[in-house]
Amino acid sequence: MNSRLQEIIKYKTGGHQTAFANLLGWTPQYLAKLLKGDNFGLQPVLSILETLPEINARWFLLGKGSMLEIGKLFDLQREALSHIQELLDLDKYIPYMDAEEIHEFEEAVKTGRKPVYSPDTLLKWKGQLSERENDLNAKFAAATNKSDAICKQKIAKK
Structure with a gap:
């Protein structure tokens, strides 16, 4: 034994x-x-x-x-995949995290535990991410409109 x-x-x-x-x-x-x-x-x-x-x-x-145990191995795999998915879901918020929040994320990754953030913090990050996406979409739309306008001109501007 x-x-x-x-x-x-x-x-x-x-x-x-x-x-x-x-x-x-x-x-x-x-x-x-x-x-x-x-x-x-x-x-x-x-x-x-x-x-x-x-x-x-x-x-x-x-x-x-x-x-x-085979059955327990499958449970462990499911648990590991779930943990990885949770970390990947939080990964997109890293640019919006402060130093303490990044440290919490890093420790959770290193130790294999779930990082702990308040619902308010998650909501704040979602808002920041949404703002950034809206800003990028607006810039993309403006660039597309400008490109379309240039392409519709009979003679290209010099």
Whole structure:
């Protein structure tokens, strides 16, 4: 079971034991004991399976099957895609964010969590984006009208 725990640590935190211990609310010393085989009872198994529902309990306990549950993998993929879509939806507002808001966005991207912005902030950004789009559309329409007028002239102006 110790080798399977090591595989889970590698999967979840890239092998960083302290980060894994923090994820589960354990001390690094407690994790080190588990990795040595000391006190590997039911409680740490339950903690791991509750915190990481994508881990196949049969694999973890018995070494049979694959480490990750297929159904849970699909859930994780859906969750990841949803998170990515949320970030992409916010990405268009970056030009309107202040330094603190950009920092929040950057931290959310780095940590894999959802950035937190107030509804008023989102509404403000939508308004700014809408203003910019209207301004660009007006400039484009004016340029198109000018181009059309030039093209309709019999003799080009010199």
